[in-house]
Amino acid sequence: MIFYRGTCYENKEQSRLLGTLRNDCFRTLNQSPPLSRETVIRACDFLYRKVCDHAFDDIVLPLLRVVDLSYERFLEMGKLFSREGLEAKCRMELGENAEDRRLPSGTLCRRVPLGILFHIAAGNVDALPAYSVVEGLLAGNVNILKLPTGDSGVSVRLLSELVKAEPALAEYIYVFDVPSTETEMLKTFADIADAVVVWGGDAAVQAARTLCDVKTEIIAWGHKLSFAYAAADATDADLTALAEHVCATNQVLCSSCQGIFVDTDDMETVSAFAKRFYHILSDVNRRVGFADVGMRGKNSIRIYNDLLENPNQTVYYGNGVSVRVGEDSRLELSYLFRDVWVKPLKRTEIVPALKEHKAHLQTCGLLCGKDDRPILAERLLRAGVTRVTGGDLSRMFVGEAHDGFYPLARYSRIAEIDP
Amino acid sequence: MKYANKLFRTRKKDLYSGNSDRLFFLAMRENCIFQYDRCPDYKRLLDAKGFDPRRDLNSFDDLAGIPFLPTLYFKRHDLRANRRSLVQATSSGTSGGNKSRVGFSVSDLWRMWQMVKRVCSYHRLWSLKPTHYVVFGFEPNRSNKTAIARTSFGATLFSPALSRTYALRWRNGAYRLDLEAVKQKLIRYSKSKFPVRTIGFPAYTYFLLKEMKDAGIALQMPKGSLVTLGGGWKQFYAEKVSKEDFYRLVYEVLGIDDRHIVEFFGAVEHPILYTDCRCHHFHIPAYGRVIIRDPDTLQPVGNDRMGLINLLTPAVSVMPLLSVTTDDLGMVHTEPCPCGEPSPWLEIFGRVGIRDVVTCAQGASEFLKGAGDVK
Numbered sequence: 001m002i003f004y005r006g007t008c009y010e011n012k013e014q015s016r017l018l019g020t021l022r023n024d025c026f027r028t029l030n031q032s033p034p035l036s037r038e039t040v041i042r043a044c045d046f047l048y049r050k051v052c053d054h055a056f057d058d059i060v061l062p063l064l065r066v067v068d069l070s071y072e073r074f075l076e077m078g079k080l081f082s083r084e085g086l087e088a089k090c091r092m093e094l095g096e097n098a099e100d101r102r103l104p105s106g107t108l109c110r111r112v113p114l115g116i117l118f119h120i121a122a123g124n125v126d127a128l129p130a131y132s133v134v135e136g137l138l139a140g141n142v143n144i145l146k147l148p149t150g151d152s153g154v155s156v157r158l159l160s161e162l163v164k165a166e167p168a169l170a171e172y173i174y175v176f177d178v179p180s181t182e183t184e185m186l187k188t189f190a191d192i193a194d195a196v197v198v199w200g201g202d203a204a205v206q207a208a209r210t211l212c213d214v215k216t217e218i219i220a221w222g223h224k225l226s227f228a229y230a231a232a233d234a235t236d237a238d239l240t241a242l243a244e245h246v247c248a249t250n251q252v253l254c255s256s257c258q259g260i261f262v263d264t265d266d267m268e269t270v271s272a273f274a275k276r277f278y279h280i281l282s283d284v285n286r287r288v289g290f291a292d293v294g295m296r297g298k299n300s301i302r303i304y305n306d307l308l309e310n311p312n313q314t315v316y317y318g319n320g321v322s323v324r325v326g327e328d329s330r331l332e333l334s335y336l337f338r339d340v341w342v343k344p345l346k347r348t349e350i351v352p353a354l355k356e357h358k359a360h361l362q363t364c365g366l367l368c369g370k371d372d373r374p375i376l377a378e379r380l381l382r383a384g385v386t387r388v389t390g391g392d393l394s395r396m397f398v399g400e401a402h403d404g405f406y407p408l409a410r411y412s413r414i415a416e417i418d419p
Numbered sequence: 420m421k422y423a424n425k426l427f428r429t430r431k432k433d434l435y436s437g438n439s440d441r442l443f444f445l446a447m448r449e450n451c452i453f454q455y456d457r458c459p460d461y462k463r464l465l466d467a468k469g470f471d472p473r474r475d476l477n478s479f480d481d482l483a484g485i486p487f488l489p490t491l492y493f494k495r496h497d498l499r500a501n502r503r504s505l506v507q508a509t510s511s512g513t514s515g516g517n518k519s520r521v522g523f524s525v526s527d528l529w530r531m532w533q534m535v536k537r538v539c540s541y542h543r544l545w546s547l548k549p550t551h552y553v554v555f556g557f558e559p560n561r562s563n564k565t566a567i568a569r570t571s572f573g574a575t576l577f578s579p580a581l582s583r584t585y586a587l588r589w590r591n592g593a594y595r596l597d598l599e600a601v602k603q604k605l606i607r608y609s610k611s612k613f614p615v616r617t618i619g620f621p622a623y624t625y626f627l628l629k630e631m632k633d634a635g636i637a638l639q640m641p642k643g644s645l646v647t648l649g650g651g652w653k654q655f656y657a658e659k660v661s662k663e664d665f666y667r668l669v670y671e672v673l674g675i676d677d678r679h680i681v682e683f684f685g686a687v688e689h690p691i692l693y694t695d696c697r698c699h700h701f702h703i704p705a706y707g708r709v710i711i712r713d714p715d716t717l718q719p720v721g722n723d724r725m726g727l728i729n730l731l732t733p734a735v736s737v738m739p740l741l742s743v744t745t746d747d748l749g750m751v752h753t754e755p756c757p758c759g760e761p762s763p764w765l766e767i768f769g770r771v772g773i774r775d776v777v778t779c780a781q782g783a784s785e786f787l788k789g790a791g792d793v794k
Contacts, residue, residue, distance in 0.1 A: 297714030
């Protein structure tokens with residue numbers, strides 16, 4: 001399915017449309033009035049209200065089942081698309097440059113779009129491709145979107161509803177269903193674009209780099225790892241909040257906690273901490289209900305295998321959760337689905353231990369006393385962490401940064417026009 | 420391997436009769452003691468679990484107590500007794516470090532041949548009629564040692580091959596998916612008087628047929644044509660395509676009804692040929708047994724309940740493959756099957772949502788998806 005200037009086409013029209021894409025994009029930049037943020041906000045708000053009125057339950061409900069999200073939580077997240085949510089986002093991300101500003105010298109400072117964005121979206125969250133385009137629109141750009149393979153059609157549906165609400169958006173949205181293997185075609189998109197926005201792991205980002213020549217900027221929203229950092233005497237309340245977060249996200253988000261570093265170099269303290277956390281995690285898990293049976297089975301087998309390989313390893317497991325004690329201080333992915341590692345990391349070692357993962361750090365749930373908080377937070381930030389939270393590492397709020405950056409600011413630039 | 424040899428000479432009519440427990444037990448005990456005595460790594464594992472095969476294996480029911488090895492273990496450890504003089508195979512993990520290294524001796528292969536001969540004869544897969552083969556899999560290549568590439572080539576020897584067409588063709592040092600060529604060949608063969616057999620992953624078969632259906636193609640393959648499948652249905656569960664829908668699609672596009680669709684199941688770490696009956700159930704043959712284990716405690720849960728699949732066979736002498744566990748979920752059904760065979764049958768469920776464990780089918784799906792989409 002292709003969505004081109006507000007009309008859906010069959011894939012067989014691809015080469016014809018590809019032939020006209022460059023001129024059509026340039027025509028918009030050349031002739032059309034700038035896309036006003038208000039138009040985009042109005043369209044999104046209209047769509048948000050329709051969603052609240054259950055007009056899209058046919059696509060929303062299956063989606064929620066897949067990601068295991070409640071309708072209430074979904075509506076909460078949906079608020080990010082309401083007028084209030086988007087206006088707050090723009091204020092937060094664009095700051096004082098949201099509107100034109102006249103300097104005392106008479107020079108006009110204006111936030112202008114980069115021009116044309118080519119989005120390479122990831123397939124793991126269904127509505128993400130559409131969300132990426134909405135951000136591009138808010139910054140005023142023309143957007144070319146490559147759908148992830150196996151896309152369910154949700155993105156095109158959402159984007160076509162936006163165009164229906166505000167026909168002026170039509171010439172700002174182009175969606176193609178091109179496989180990632182068609183590199184020549186992708187190179188054409190990248191060549192037309194001013195910047196390529198890529199979502200995905202290191203491999204996806206690396207692949208995007210090969211598509212672009214030096215003139216095309218790459219904006220990468222990559223894979224991230226998150227973890228907790230705890231004082232050995234972290235409170236039960238803090239650890240319970242962390243356990244709830246682990247169960248609620250199943251550790252599949254970039255912001256999900258994979259493991260806990262304990263501020264010590266004494267292995268007995270680490271083991272005691274792991275045991276305490278196992279009991280808390282196990283209780284929370286029983287309360288909220290077990291993870292999918294397939295994932296539990298996979299983890300049981302992995303732990304059985306670990307113990308075959310190294311019978312002396314300390315692992316607390318059972319009741320659908322596991323807490324593994326590690327002796328090194330390496331940040332790594334857990335087995336996911338309620339498996340957490342616990343490792344020693346003295347506060348003086350935070351920067352050297354974490355710097356190795358510089359491009360991959362995201363959130364740290366900091367569980368410690370009030371007095372220690374500022375100094376530990378500062379050290380984590382210097383190591384490259386972009387968010388320091390409490391036990392709920394995946395908390396969201398309107399206008400929060402993507403991995404340390406404001407997308408709207410990255411999708412636009414500041415222009416200065418002398419009188 | 421006296422008992423194993425005897426077991427693998429089970430007569431065709433007794434393949435699924437389900438009355439070989441005693442012989443199976445003796446062959447397993449023989450194999451376990453053999454491995455324990457000659458494979459130091461295996462002895463160490465059993466000793467660590469406090470298991471002594473001479474002392475602890477006294478009846479069929481004791482087989483569940485043999486410490487099983489996860490397939491993951493074979494991916495990280497090479498337990499082959501003799502690494503040079505063996506026939507080697509690897510599982511199809513797509514990243515180099517994640518392949519199981521498995522080897523078979525000449526006598527192991529002889530047993531397997533006895534098995535293949537009988538199973539395929541039972542299911543009437545041998546034919547003297549010249550056949551066009553369409554393989555929805557890898558074209559043979561010297562650098563590709565995956566078992567699936569070898570077995571899919573082997574499967575083209577069931578009858579004299581007039582032609583072999585591969586969906587994954589080796590070009591310029593890499594495999595490329597060429598669905599268009601396959602499509603054209605199938606259209607041509609539908610007008611031939613010789614039957615066609617397709618071989619390969621359900622995923623490729625499915626996507627190709629769907630594409631043909633979308634293009635309005637409805638063919639009638641010559642009489643005697645077969646669709647054979649192997650490599651797993653896992654991604655179908657994610658796509659919510661039922662087997663019934665799949666069979667209907669095959670019929671609509673190729674004119675082959677579901678009695679001529681045969682599915683195989685097996686693994687490098689468990690080289691037993693499971694073949695579905697006319698009701699599309701994988702009856703457990705005399706050569707193997709299946710224990711279903713609790714996903715949390717790994718204890719046996721009995722039949723007719725879902726759990727992790729633990730596969731047992733005494734087929735292999737050169738390495739301890741006698742009891743292996745995958746992270747697939749499954750169930751052993753004991754209710755009577757309309758096909759009339761008394762042995763219980765194994766149903767395999769998908770590993771829905773798991774991305775980091777690459778199976779044959781998932782590795783294949785990478786070719787369909789291309790790189791760069793997975794966040």
